[in-house]
Each structure stands twice: as structure tokens, then as C-alpha cells.
Amino acid sequence: MDVLHSLLAQPKVHLHVLLEFARLVRQRRALLIELVRREGFDQFAGSWAGAAWAILHPLVQMFVYVGIFAFIFRVRPAIGEGLNPYGFDFTVQMISAYLPFIVFLNMLSAAPDAVSGQANLVKQVVFPIELLPLRGVLAALLPMTVGTAFLLAYSLIKFQTLPWTWLLWPVILPFQMLTVAGLAYALSAIGVYFRDLREITRVLATILFYLTPILYTEHMIATNEGMEWLGAGLRLNPLSYLVWPFQDLAFYGHFQHPAAWVALPLGSIVIFVAGYRIFRKLKPYFGNAL
Numbered sequence: 001m002d003v004l005h006s007l008l009a010q011p012k013v014h015l016h017v018l019l020e021f022a023r024l025v026r027q028r029r030a031l032l033i034e035l036v037r038r039e040g041f042d043q044f045a046g047s048w049a050g051a052a053w054a055i056l057h058p059l060v061q062m063f064v065y066v067g068i069f070a071f072i073f074r075v076r077p078a079i080g081e082g083l084n085p086y087g088f089d090f091t092v093q094m095i096s097a098y099l100p101f102i103v104f105l106n107m108l109s110a111a112p113d114a115v116s117g118q119a120n121l122v123k124q125v126v127f128p129i130e131l132l133p134l135r136g137v138l139a140a141l142l143p144m145t146v147g148t149a150f151l152l153a154y155s156l157i158k159f160q161t162l163p164w165t166w167l168l169w170p171v172i173l174p175f176q177m178l179t180v181a182g183l184a185y186a187l188s189a190i191g192v193y194f195r196d197l198r199e200i201t202r203v204l205a206t207i208l209f210y211l212t213p214i215l216y217t218e219h220m221i222a223t224n225e226g227m228e229w230l231g232a233g234l235r236l237n238p239l240s241y242l243v244w245p246f247q248d249l250a251f252y253g254h255f256q257h258p259a260a261w262v263a264l265p266l267g268s269i270v271i272f273v274a275g276y277r278i279f280r281k282l283k284p285y286f287g288n289a290l
Contacts, residue, residue: 017273024130032131032138039139058102058143062150065098066091083219086163088251092155096250097214097243099147103140103180104239108205110136111184112191112198119290129283133188137181151250163253172245172261175268179242182272185279192282192289212239213247241267 025032040054070091114133121127148169155162191197211233221231234240244260255261 014269014273017276018269021130021272021276024128025134028128028131031128032134035131035135036138039135040142054142055146058146059150062095062147062154065095066154069094083252083256086159086161086253088155088159092151093217093247093251094214095147095151095154097212097247099144099151100176100243100246101209101212101214101239102147103137103144103176104183104242105205105209106140106143107137107180107184108187108201109198111187112201114184114188114191115286116188116192116195116290122286122290129286130185130279133184133279134181137177137184140180141177155250163249165249165253165255168249169246172249172264175265176242176246178268178272179264182268182275184275185272186275189279189282189286192286208237208239211237212243214243217247238267 070089111133114136115122115129118129118132121132122129152162152166187197187201211230213234216230218231218234221227221234241257241260241263244257245264248254248256248260
């Protein structure tokens with residue numbers, strides 16, 4: 001309700017910020033593409049496989065998860081009437097939630113230093129520093145896309161079927177990216193003045209991983225006595241509403257978490273506008289702080 005109230009209270013402000021951001025991306029798209037390319041591929045420059053590592057890394061990670069959860073531990077997925085109608089295994093359940101978390105995790109590790117680590121660019125009047133937090137967010141799309149293609153192929157090969165909800169993947173993805181971009185803008189701006197933020201976010205990422213429905217679901221918790229506190233933690237964790245729609249479309253095949261499908265689109269706009277406005281408000285003082 002608070003999110004909805006915020007959207008209704010200042011619709012013109014939200015629309016103005018979104019349009020301003022869209023103009024920036026359109027006008028500076030060539031520079032942004034180059035920044036994203038460097039962020040995603042230049043780290044592998046000089047290696048034997050070169051840029052191929054950007055694809056090999058997430059692929060190997062997906063194969064490891066399949067080997068561990070499908071053949072070694074053989075973890076059972078959520079079962080029950082309507083919960084697993086396609087017979088998908090725990091690998092699908094876990095990877096479908098982990099993929100959007102990868103983007104969030106990459107953002108947490110890159111955002112605090114996105115501006116403070118580029119002091120030479122920040123002090124150049126002509127450089128659009130609004131692109132610096134965005135490059136890490138967009139670069140994280142590559143491992144997520146590779147992982148999503150792997151999950152789709154794995155589901156088809158093993159189960160010979162896909163739920164119709166897979167069609168909603170391109171619909172929900174922009175809202176996820178908008179959410180992560182808003183957080184990146186806020187963290188990158190704060191990181192200029194608070195240099196310990198990077199270490200704090202690393203610790204926070206570890207905690208959030210175990211409080212996000214990746215390795216378990218509400219149904220798995222409900223069938224284990226004494227785990228009620230964890231179920232409450234999942235519902236209170238904002239990241240749950242980021243990963244649940246992806247888990248719904250790839251594993252459940254229906255709207256198992258309808259609240260998340262409402263909260264993510266509305267919340268993404270509020271979070272992005274708030275983060276972007278924080279960045280723009282602090283931007284004039286970055287040069288002095290660095």
C-alpha cells in the first residue's frame with residue numbers, strides 16, 4: 001500500500017525521472033554499450049579463451065548446480081497439489097530463483113565503487129557519470145541470460161515441456177533491472193562518502209542469500225517443524241518479491257505468488273526513482289569528495 005500511495009502521490013515526479021533517464025540512455029547509448037562491453041569482457045583480455053570466459057563461467061556454474069542437486073544430493077522439490085504440476089526437479093526450482101539473484105549480487109559488489117573508483121572520469125565535466133552505476137547492472141545481464149538459456153534447455157531436454165508462463169520472462173525482466181539499477185544509483189552515490197559500504201554489502205549479500213527463497217521455498221519450510229521463523233523472514237525480505245516471479249514462470253508454471261507480481265512492477269518504479277534522485281542530488285559534490 002505504501003508503494004502504491006507513493007506512485008499515486010507524485011506521478012508526475014516519477015514520470016519526469018523515468019523520461020529523463022530514458023533520454024540519457026538514448027543520447028549516450030553508444031558510450032553506454034562500450035562501457036558495458038569493457039565491464040563484461042575486458043577483464044578476460046589476454047587469456048587464452050578471451051571473451052568466451054564471460055559465457056563459460058555462468059555455464060560451468062549451471063552444470064555444477066545440476067550435478068550437485070540432481071545427481072549427488074537429489075533434493076526433492078516442493079510437492080503438493082498444484083505446486084509442481086510439471087514434475088520439475090529441485091534444479092529448476094533453485095536456478096530459476098538464483099538467476100535474478102545473480103544480477104542483484106553483481107550489483108552489490110560493483111555499485112559501491114562504481115563512482116568512487118572512477119575519480120578521473122567524475123572530475124571530467126563532459127563525462128555523463130550517470131552511466132557508471134548502470135554499466136555494472138547491464139553487464140550482469142550476460143550471466144543471467146546465459147543461465148536462463150541453460151535452464152530453458154535443461155527443462156526441455158529433461159521434461160520435454162515448458163509452462164506457458166515462460167512467455168512472461170521478457171515482461172518481468174525490465175522491472176527487475178529497474179529495481180537493481182535504482183539500488184545501484186543509491187549505493188554508488190553513498191559509496192563516494194562512505195568507503196566501508198563495499199565491505200558491508202559483501203556481508204549483507206551472504207546474509208540475504210540464505211534469507212531469499214533460493215535453496216528452499218515456503219512449502220519446504222512449512223513441512224519442517226520449528227522453521228516458521230524462516231518462512232516469516234522470506235515474506236519480510238524484499239528480495240523474495242524479486243525472485244518469486246521468475247520462480248513462478250519457470251518452475252510453478254502459474255502465479256504461485258500473485259503479490260510479488262504486483263509488488264515488483266510498482267516497487268521497481270519507486271526504487272529506481274528514489275535511487276536516481278539520490279544520485280542526482282549528491283552528484284554535484286562528488287568531485288570534492290573524491
